Amino acid sequence: MREVKEIQMILEDPEFSWHILEGDCETWLVLRGRKRLPDCEINGITQIALERFDWEIAAEAARRALLQGELGFRVSCGIVRLDTLRAHCSARAEEEALARELMLRADRCGFPAYQPEACAAACATLFADRLLDARDIRSMDEDESEEKKEEESETELSEAVVFVLPWRAWLNGEGERQKPRLVKVHVAQTGFGSLLLEAVIRLETRVGDGTQIKPEAGTCEAAFGEKGEQHRFLLEDERVLGLKERDAERIIEVEEIVGLTETPVYTTLNQKQSGAFCLLDSYIKLGVIFITPRKAEERILVAGALLREEKSLAGRLLPPAPPVLIGLTRQARNIVMAPGNKLLWRSETICSLDYEMHTEKDKTEKDKTEKNLHKKDINKTEAAPATSVTPLPLLSLSPLSRPKPGEKYLRKAAARKTDGLYVISVRK
Amino acid sequence: MEGATNSGEGLPAQVLAAYGLDVCGGKKKKNYRLLEKGRESILVAEYSAKKGYPAQAIKWQNYLCGKGCGQVLPLLKTKNGGDLCECEGRLFLAARWPEGPAYFETGFFQPENNVQLQAAARGLAKLHGYDDGHRPEDDRGLYFFRPSLFQDRLTDLLACRRSIKKNKAGTDFERIFLENFDSLYDQGQAALQNMILAGYGADGGFPCALLINSFTEEDLFIHEEEVIYLNLSESAAGPRLLDLALLIAGYLPRHCWDAELLFALIEEYARHRLLRAEDKYFLLALLRFPSRLWLYAYQYCQAAEDAAALAERLKGYLAERYWRDLGLSVLETRLREV
Numbered sequence: 001m002r003e004v005k006e007i008q009m010i011l012e013d014p015e016f017s018w019h020i021l022e023g024d025c026e027t028w029l030v031l032r033g034r035k036r037l038p039d040c041e042i043n044g045i046t047q048i049a050l051e052r053f054d055w056e057i058a059a060e061a062a063r064r065a066l067l068q069g070e071l072g073f074r075v076s077c078g079i080v081r082l083d084t085l086r087a088h089c090s091a092r093a094e095e096e097a098l099a100r101e102l103m104l105r106a107d108r109c110g111f112p113a114y115q116p117e118a119c120a121a122a123c124a125t126l127f128a129d130r131l132l133d134a135r136d137i138r139s140m141d142e143d144e145s146e147e148k149k150e151e152e153s154e155t156e157l158s159e160a161v162v163f164v165l166p167w168r169a170w171l172n173g174e175g176e177r178q179k180p181r182l183v184k185v186h187v188a189q190t191g192f193g194s195l196l197l198e199a200v201i202r203l204e205t206r207v208g209d210g211t212q213i214k215p216e217a218g219t220c221e222a223a224f225g226e227k228g229e230q231h232r233f234l235l236e237d238e239r240v241l242g243l244k245e246r247d248a249e250r251i252i253e254v255e256e257i258v259g260l261t262e263t264p265v266y267t268t269l270n271q272k273q274s275g276a277f278c279l280l281d282s283y284i285k286l287g288v289i290f291i292t293p294r295k296a297e298e299r300i301l302v303a304g305a306l307l308r309e310e311k312s313l314a315g316r317l318l319p320p321a322p323p324v325l326i327g328l329t330r331q332a333r334n335i336v337m338a339p340g341n342k343l344l345w346r347s348e349t350i351c352s353l354d355y356e357m358h359t360e361k362d363k364t365e366k367d368k369t370e371k372n373l374h375k376k377d378i379n380k381t382e383a384a385p386a387t388s389v390t391p392l393p394l395l396s397l398s399p400l401s402r403p404k405p406g407e408k409y410l411r412k413a414a415a416r417k418t419d420g421l422y423v424i425s426v427r428k
Numbered sequence: 429m430e431g432a433t434n435s436g437e438g439l440p441a442q443v444l445a446a447y448g449l450d451v452c453g454g455k456k457k458k459n460y461r462l463l464e465k466g467r468e469s470i471l472v473a474e475y476s477a478k479k480g481y482p483a484q485a486i487k488w489q490n491y492l493c494g495k496g497c498g499q500v501l502p503l504l505k506t507k508n509g510g511d512l513c514e515c516e517g518r519l520f521l522a523a524r525w526p527e528g529p530a531y532f533e534t535g536f537f538q539p540e541n542n543v544q545l546q547a548a549a550r551g552l553a554k555l556h557g558y559d560d561g562h563r564p565e566d567d568r569g570l571y572f573f574r575p576s577l578f579q580d581r582l583t584d585l586l587a588c589r590r591s592i593k594k595n596k597a598g599t600d601f602e603r604i605f606l607e608n609f610d611s612l613y614d615q616g617q618a619a620l621q622n623m624i625l626a627g628y629g630a631d632g633g634f635p636c637a638l639l640i641n642s643f644t645e646e647d648l649f650i651h652e653e654e655v656i657y658l659n660l661s662e663s664a665a666g667p668r669l670l671d672l673a674l675l676i677a678g679y680l681p682r683h684c685w686d687a688e689l690l691f692a693l694i695e696e697y698a699r700h701r702l703l704r705a706e707d708k709y710f711l712l713a714l715l716r717f718p719s720r721l722w723l724y725a726y727q728y729c730q731a732a733e734d735a736a737a738l739a740e741r742l743k744g745y746l747a748e749r750y751w752r753d754l755g756l757s758v759l760e761t762r763l764r765e766v
Contacts, residue, residue, distance in 0.1 A: 036607075039750060041743065082750040093539070093644055093678030095741075097662070099723035100641070100674055103581050104573060104664075111584040112729040114591035116598075125600050126736070191607030192746055245596075296603060297596075 006240040006342075009288060009305040011252055014298040018167050021287045021302050023261025024330075025173030027203040028289050030300050031071055031165040037193040041085070043078040045128040045195075046158060048187050050137050055180050058168065067180065067203055068168040075161045075187050075195060077128070127189035129295035134182040163197045175207040184258060188296050198300045200258055200289065231318060231353045234331065235280070235311050241288070241335075241343040243303050251341050254290045258300065260335045261287040262347070265306070267326050269353065271318070278313035280351060282328060288335065288343065311351070323353040439463075439472065443520045446506040446513040447472075455532050458646040460658070462525060462532045469525035469532075471501065475661050477517045485660040486511045486521075488638050492558050499555040499657055501526070526651050537648030537655065539679040542689055544650055548643070548675055549693040551655035553700035556668045559637050573636070573666030575623050581722050582616045585609070588725045601728055601739040605721075608746060612718040622713035626706040628667060638663050639671045643678050669707055672697055673714035681748045685755030691762055708763050715756055720745050 012019070019030040055069030171177065186198040243252040267282040284307045292299050331348040338344040439461060443449075449470060455462045461472045475481050486503065490511070493502040501523035503511050513520045527535060538544050589609050592602045642662035649656040676693060683689050694711070697703065703711075724742050727733045 041747070082747050085747040085750075095720060095723060096674055096678045097642055097644065099719040100670075101662070102726055103719055103722055104577055104666075111587070111726060114588060114595070114729050115731055116591075116595040124736075125603075126739075127600060127603070191603050192743060194607050294598075296600070 005238075006242060007305055007307065008242045008244055009286070009303040009343075011243060011245050012302045012304060014301065017165065018169075019302055020169050021259070021261050021289055021304075022170065022172065023263050023287060025171075025175065025205040025207055026259075026261060027169050027171050028259050028261065028287075028302075029167055029169050029201040029203070030289065030302065031167055031197075031199045031201065032298070033163040033165050033197045034190070035161050035163065035195045035197075036191075037079060037159060037161065037195070039082045040079040040157075040159070040193055041082065042128065042189045042193055042195065043080050045075060045077045045130050045187055045189065047074075047076040048130065048132060048137060048185060049074045049076075050182070051162065053180075053182060057177075063174050064170050064172045065177065066168065066170050069166070069180065071165045071167065071182070071199055071201070073163045073165075073185070073187075073197060073199070075163065075197065076158055077161065077189075077195065079157050079159045079193075081157065125296040127191075127296040129186075129188040129299075131184065131186045131291065131299065133184060137182070137185055161195055165197075165199065167201065169203060171203045171205060173205040173207065175205040178204040178206055184291070184300060186291075186299050188299070190296055196298065198298060200300055202259065229319065229355045231323075231355070233311075233313060233351045233353075235309070235349045235351050237309055237345075237347050237349070239307065239345045240338060241286075241305065241345055243341065243343070252301070252303070253293050253341050254337055254343065255293040255299075256291040257288065257335055257337065257343065258291060259289040260333065260345075261289075262330060262333065263287075264328050267328060269323060269326055271322055278318060280309070280311040280313055280326075282309045282311075283307065284309060286345070290343075313351075318353065319355045321355065323355050325352075325354040327352040327354065439520075440515045440518075442515045443472070443513050446508070446510075446515075446520075447504055447522045448507060449522075457532070457536070460646070469528065470504065471523050471525045471658075473521045473523075473658065475519040475521070477514055477519050479661070481512060481519050481521065481661045482663060484638070485663040488663065489660055492555065495558045497555060497558045498651075498654060499551045500660065501656060501658065526656075535650050537645050537650060539645060539682055542683070542692075543653075544655070545679055545683075545689070546692060546696045547650065547653060548648060548655045548679075549672065549696045550700055551657070552640070552671055552675060553697040555640070555657065556637065556671070556701050559668075573664075573670065575620065575628055578616070578620050578623065578717060581719075582613065582620065585613060585616070585718075585722055585725060588729060599735045599739065601724075601735050601742060604739060604742050604746070605725065605728075608721075612721050612749075615716050616718050619713040619717040622709050622716075626710035626713065628710055635667065636665055637668050639666055639668065641671065641674065643675050667710070668701075669711050669714065673711055676711075677715055677719075680755070681751070685748075685751040687755045687758035687762075690755050690759050694759075705763070712756060712760060712763070715752070 014030075014032065016032045016034070018032065021028040021030075051072035051074050053069070053071055055067055057065050058068045059066040181202045181204070183200040183202050184198075185200075186196075188196045190196045243254065245252065263285040265283040265285050267280070270279040270281060285304065286307050287302060287304045289300065289302050292301055329350045329352065331350050333345075333347045335343055335345045447470070449463055449465055459474045461474070463470045463472060489500050489503060492500050504522040504524060505511065506513050511521065513522075525532070537548065589606065592606060640657050640660060640662070641664050642659050644659075647657065647659035649658055672694075676690065680686070680690060680693075694703070694708065721742070724738050724745070728735065728738050
């Protein structure tokens with residue numbers, strides 16, 4: 001049975017007014033807004049209607065675009081005005097007396113320490129909490145006719161709270177840019193008269209199927225044509241992801257996974273000169289956007305982790321020179337909920353190593369260039385502009401043999417060694 | 429309020445003997461029994477011996493009665509000449525009832541009645557007026573008021589908030605507490621500042637007296653349109669206005685903090701006992717202090733009370749606070765004009 005590694009994801013604190021989870025070819029945005037209704041108590045959420053969803057491309061760069069827009073919701077909720085709450089103004093004489101008694105004598109017994117386990121035992125909330133899929137949210141036009149009917153039937157006071165949530169985020173990756181899509185909306189009463197709205201938007205760039213990878217611009221095949229050679233491997237990985245809060249040991253429960261992002265951070269290949277043994281070492285920033293079952297608070301949360309993938313490519317017949325480019329293309333990925341409040345992440349990645357292949361003619365030219373290169377000042381070589389076209393000889397340089405640590409001194413010591421005696425020179 | 433029950437039962441024979449009573453029938457309400465002895469009616473009050481009845485309170489009651497104060501009942505002496513009788517872990521005090529037995533059912537204080545509320549404020553002022561010659565003795569158990577204590581209570585609230593925030597609000601009580609903390613805390617700070625500005629500083633330079641400190645409906649009795657304070661067992665020492673503040677904070681919520689009534693109560697008190705401008709501001713500060721928020725936080729942290737029930741009480745407090753702030757702001761404006 002294959003061993004599945006477990007790693008801990010760290011929960012990010014919910015950010016206002018938006019929380020961005022950026023990945024390769026997709027960006028998730030959690031927009032958050034809070035409203036406090038003055039002098040009234042919220043008594044249920046009756047309707048959530050989408051008022052507007054505008055967006056535009058604000059700027060475009062080589063491989064990414066800055067999108068911005070505004071999302072507007074109208075949340076209707078039942079309210080009870082405080083000036084009608086006379087019933088609450090009942091007998092308080094005993095409580096006032098007790099408060100006085102305890103307040104002025106508490107220096108003798110002290111204020112009790114907060115006990116999170118005991119206090120949080122009753123987690124059930126009486127506050128309203130609604131979580132909707134995008135398809136369940138009505139637009140304003142649909143909503144108006146319905147509302148008129150309700151206004152006729154209901155005599156209770158209701159208040160329409162308007163949330164306008166502006167946003168702006170980068171979308172990485174090349175390909176066909178998709179229209180920003182509203183995925184989830186969560187509205188909750190978080191206090192006596194407070195409302196919280198969370199909305200998830202997905203920005204996406206659609207790329208071709210991972211199984212048919214075409215040489216991208218800048219790859220070895222594109223640059224060298226026939227001279228390029230690409231080696232591809234399918235890498236499989238599976239991890240169990242645990243979730244916990246940053247400063248607390250509390251385990252976070254997951255009700256639903258909304259999205260997953262993966263961003264390659266760093267990839268390197270440790271290759272033996274013979275090419276017989278290769279170790280692919282890569283770091284991936286993983287982000288998960290999920291929904292917790294805890295109501296009346298921020299429920300759409302983001303957790304992240306930095307994954308290290310070490311894959312041995314032993315036994316592959318690879319060219320002895322290091323590859324010019326290392327490409328990782330996610331073929332398939334999946335994240336599912338696992339028992340014990342854990343997530344199971346599976347991925348299949350195609351690793352492509354692009355090599356530059358040399359003909360005999362190239363080799364003689366290369367030798368000449370190498371000789372010339374040794375004569376050149378190293379600083380000058382380094383100062384060459386980064387955009388200069390393919391410094392071919394440099395790329396094909398075989399790794400220099402390094403002396404062993406302390407070899408020079410060991411050699412000197414060996415030369416001084418005579419008949420088992422060491423010569424010690426003392427300087428004054 | 430519960431009705432009186434026909435029961436003189438449960439009263440130990442030693443108590444009857446100690447007071448020379450040979451009757452057993454009578455009426456009972458809360459911890460009070462009205463026993464009939466010929467044409468006379470005797471009120472017997474029962475207290476827990478564990479909690480005790482402060483000796484100073486008895487001394488004070490005797491002093492007030494000696495001065496002719498009609499706001500307390502003169503205590504009956506036991507056969508041994510004592511003021512109280514201890515029996516079976518209970519303490520008993522007896523006093524002569526000034527009205528007929530029928531009045532025992534209807535004569536108790538009704539806080540919904542504005543006239544009776546004003547009578548309570550008037551009675552308090554009269555009682556405080558008799559008090560000038562009687563200073564509390566140096567009994568540390570009775571001295572409790574220090575403005576710094578209010579500061580400590582605000583610190584308790586801050587610590588509680590920090591703990592709740594750290595552990596993430598998990599209950600409705602915690603959510604409401606955090607939602608309203610800032611405004612209530614600011615009111616507490618302003619109240620504390622006003623106390624100091626009114627001269628009630630940490631140096632204790634304020635007039636200190638014995639306080640009744642308990643105004644539950646069953647402990648107040650109306651006799652000839654005046655209020656009689658039956659229970660002095662909770663008495664403590666401090667600025668006299670603490671008593672008036674407790675009376676107002678206890679019963680004005682039932683009147684939705686009616687600014688007119690609030691002003692009338694203060695005026696009624698001031699008619700019989702001088703209130704300086706500083707005293708009025710001190711009273712305002714006491715009324716504004718979020719003492720019930722502190723009480724609920726205390727009970728919540730103790731985990732002795734159901735969190736959901738406490739959340740409901742906190743909601744009630746916030747609703748009441750709306751009326752309180754309205755009433756107090758009107759009062760403050762009028763105090764400035766005066």
